[in-house]
Amino acid sequence: MFVVHVHVHVKAECVEAFKLATQANARASLLEAGVARFDVIQQLDDPTRFLLVEAYRFADAPAAHKETSHYLAWRDAVASMMAEPRSSVKYVNVHPVDAEW
Amino acid sequence: MFVVHVHVHVKAECVEAFKLATQANARASLLEAGVARFDVIQQLDDPTRFLLVEAYRFADAPAAHKETSHYLAWRDAVASMMAEPRSSVKYVNVHPVDAEW
Numbered sequence: 509m510f511v512v513h514v515h516v517h518v519k520a521e522c523v524e525a526f527k528l529a530t531q532a533n534a535r536a537s538l539l540e541a542g543v544a545r546f547d548v549i550q551q552l553d554d555p556t557r558f559l560l561v562e563a564y565r566f567a568d569a570p571a572a573h574k575e576t577s578h579y580l581a582w583r584d585a586v587a588s589m590m591a592e593p594r595s596s597v598k599y600v601n602v603h604p605v606d607a608e609w
Numbered sequence: 610m611f612v613v614h615v616h617v618h619v620k621a622e623c624v625e626a627f628k629l630a631t632q633a634n635a636r637a638s639l640l641e642a643g644v645a646r647f648d649v650i651q652q653l654d655d656p657t658r659f660l661l662v663e664a665y666r667f668a669d670a671p672a673a674h675k676e677t678s679h680y681l682a683w684r685d686a687v688a689s690m691m692a693e694p695r696s697s698v699k700y701v702n703v704h705p706v707d708a709e710w
Contacts, residue, residue, distance in 0.1 A: 511650050513660075527703050530703065530704070531703060531704045534704040534705070535704070546704070547702070547704065547705070548702070548703040548704040549612050549700035549701065549702055549703060550700055550701050550702075550703050551698060551699070551700055552699040552700060552701060553699065558703070559614075559700065561662070597652060598652070598653040598654065599650035599651055599652055599653060599660065600650065600651050600653060601648070601649070601650055601651075602628050602631065602632065602649040602650060602651050602659070603631070603632045603635040603636070603647070603648065603649040604635070604648070
């Protein structure tokens with residue numbers, strides 16, 4: 509399992525618009541064959557900070573995701589909402605095993 | 610949904626022991642009524658860094674988790690493995706909705 513955490517910091521006035529755009533992207537992303545999970549969570553002590561938790565089943569699934577129309581639409585929709593550039597951290601699963609994601 | 614990310618940095622010589630102890634804790638934690646998920650992931654570019662992704666169904670579930678025998682056993686087992694103190698970040702879910710965790 510290839511797990512990517514995308515850290516997002518949005519402008520305060522863009523919080524609700526970002527949530528709507530990102531929910532749409534998450535719903536569409538979950539229909540991709542290589543996507544096991546696509547969670548969107550909001551930091552409790554700073555609601556302008558979000559984390560996208562993307563769990564991919566195959567090594568080439570992250571690249572395939574970035575070619576989808578829903579990813580490209582999301583990327584363009586949120587471009588002006590960023591308070592700073594996004595950053596990401598990559599992980600592998602220790603628990604649970606692949607079949608349980 | 611109450612999502613807690615626990616950031617863990619272990620000593621290099623403790624990586625495998627930490628994985629074993631934390632897998633056991635994750636398996637037992639998933640049997641708690643208030644625990645929806647208990648993922649353990651390892652950072653790709655630094656295998657001494659782990660993240661525990663704990664998703665709780667109720668506000669009081671994190672406190673209940675910290676009273677379980679498996680949490681207390683884990684806490685004691687890994688105490689000497691830490692390279693620095695653990696830190697945590699709390700989130701709420703934006704997607705998916707509670708029923709889908």
